[in-house]
Amino acid sequence: MIQLKTKAIVLAALALIVGTNACKPKNAGTAVSSDAASKTYVAPGKYDEFYNFVSGGFSGQLSVYGLPSGRLLRVIPVFSVDPEKGWGYSEETKPMLNTSHGEVPWDDLHHVQMSQTNGEIDGRWVFGNGNNTPRVARIDLATFRTAEILEIPNSGGNHSSPFITENTEYVIAGTRFSVPFDNANGDVPIDSYKENFKGSISFISVDKESGNMDIAFQLHCPGVNFDLSHAGKGKS
Template sequence: VLTLSGCASEPPGRGGRGARGAGGGSDVTDAALATYVPPGDLDEYYLFYSGGHSGQIFVSGIPSMRHIATIPVFTPYPGTGYGFDDETKEMLGGYTWGDSHHPGFSETNGEYDGRWLFINDNANGRMARIDLRDFKTKQILKIPHISANHGSSFVTPNSEYVTMSTRMSVPFPEGTYADVSEYGTKYKGVIAGIKIDPDDGNMTLAWEILAPPFNYDLGDAGKGPSDGFMFLTCYNSEREFIEGGKLEVTASQKDKDYVLAVDWRAAEQAVADGKAKNIGGAMVIDPLDAPGVAYFMPLAKSPHGVDVSSDGQWIIGSGKLSPTTTVYNIDKIKKAIADQDFEETIDGIPVLTYNSVREAEVPVGLGPLHTQFDGRGYAYTSLFVESAVAKWKLPPYDDPANMEQYVLDKIPVAYNIGHLVSAEGDSMSPDGNYLVALNKLSKGRHISVGPSIPESAQLIDISGDKMKLLYDAFTEPEPHYSVTIKADKINAIEVYPKEESDN
């Protein structure tokens, strides 16, 4: 009673509902009121976590952070019989396990439209589509030549494509053998564009682009002025694979690795012009035969995330081994391409001059990985080494010689954060109220469950000048990424229409 007596007002926005603070009480009280969803009331947002090695997707609500459902995707799920009936057995294609990593929503004009959710299988080179009318997996597509599909699932602004790329370069084409001593020449990376049917969401492989044997990690699709580009980070530009050597050492010798910028409209044109070859059922484009389909941009070594701001103007790259994020300007990128302002060319792919495309380097902190946005001109970057989230200002910068002043706030998280997601943070109009930190460790934050501990997901209020921790939630291992969408954007059915039944 004492705790609540000073808080007569409802949390603003809650209906008001939301994480805007209640005022008049302690921080603990405010957090409790901001996240409490009374019996019979509903959450504001869906939160879709990837399920990692479970192969599934976990669904929770925001702000309650309560687990609501599990969507079976790449792994049989006895709870609902998924993978045991003829239809879902056939869709799984003989696989009994997958590694789900990065969910992405279908979009219309850069906004989440609530139709479909896509997610990649990092282990087996597959992409799945979930129908958000009934939260069921409706298609799983296996893509040739892709090994460890990690650079997914990033959807273009009108759901033309969803991306896929190879994390571990392998001998090309698929099924051939080359000794690891020939890694630098006989192995290839592959970037794939998966076409999405605008009516029913059906996925088909449109094209693949050959790339040097780097490790292609994560990405984002351009929007607004950067629409038409897909951006992907890559490391091991040393092309090293030394038997008995530590990849972390051999692949970290150069000062910089790269962001790969793929012009997907140029890739479409290359196929239309007959510059692609049908190899193993895929239309494969060699950049040597189709100049202009892709460009490299130098980035601090061992990059992980690259994220496009909500207005599409700024591309944010994070090198794990540098305490900075690099901000690229899409106008400068386009100018460098038009002027052929290149440092060199690698396997037919030009490298844009770093100082010509860079807008700034922001000293966010140690171990930057991923960046999200609030739609108010601020960015939020996860710091793995610091176990923190940094809030910083996007350009323009009046005093670029003193970039420290543009890092505005930091909040500690528990512990070793990987991804993070803000409310509709990958769309063109983020809501700027909630952020979820997806942490690798949770030790000491919950009652003991033995030596194996759950992951930690922490809900943070980002509506004010300073970030505030609201709630600790715990998930099955291991959500690699998550996405959020307003609850009213999903029109889920509760009864299947009779006319759609095959029975």
């Protein structure tokens, strides 16, 4: 009887081992022993190879991630107040959020673009749009802070921007929705759309040294809606 019990225990143990191995997922050993984590590890005090500038959308801010580590290095306040950094609260930064409509302490930041020289990214500035109240911001990469915010006239929704020419001569912005231009007298009835509603494409000049922006000129276009585009390079 003792011998039979011993055999039964041995058989049960073998069955358990076989069953356990059968349930083991394929490549489980590879997942455990893989060096994927070591490939993305960047030690404290060391620099990532690349930096990813990510639009914050409805937060109105700009995030900076290091790659390959994936570390969040900084959230740069742009179009929205940021109590942590005092953005929009200090006397220095309050005016940054003023517009022709008064203070607008929020916006929807889209489409991050970097300055270029000869069609290649040069790492001087980052530009982003404010989709709500039509604005374009310039972030200085020497300080990782917002240096300037420019409001765009004759524009309704600034989704169609910013598009950078190959030597950062211009930041180009198109109105998302056709609107009566700012010099229209009073309200304009919607049934006068064909006569009074226009589209605009703004060319914003960028000073080569300081980066300061200014409206250079605008193209007044028929009442169409503009959206994503890209500035050409070379002969294009």
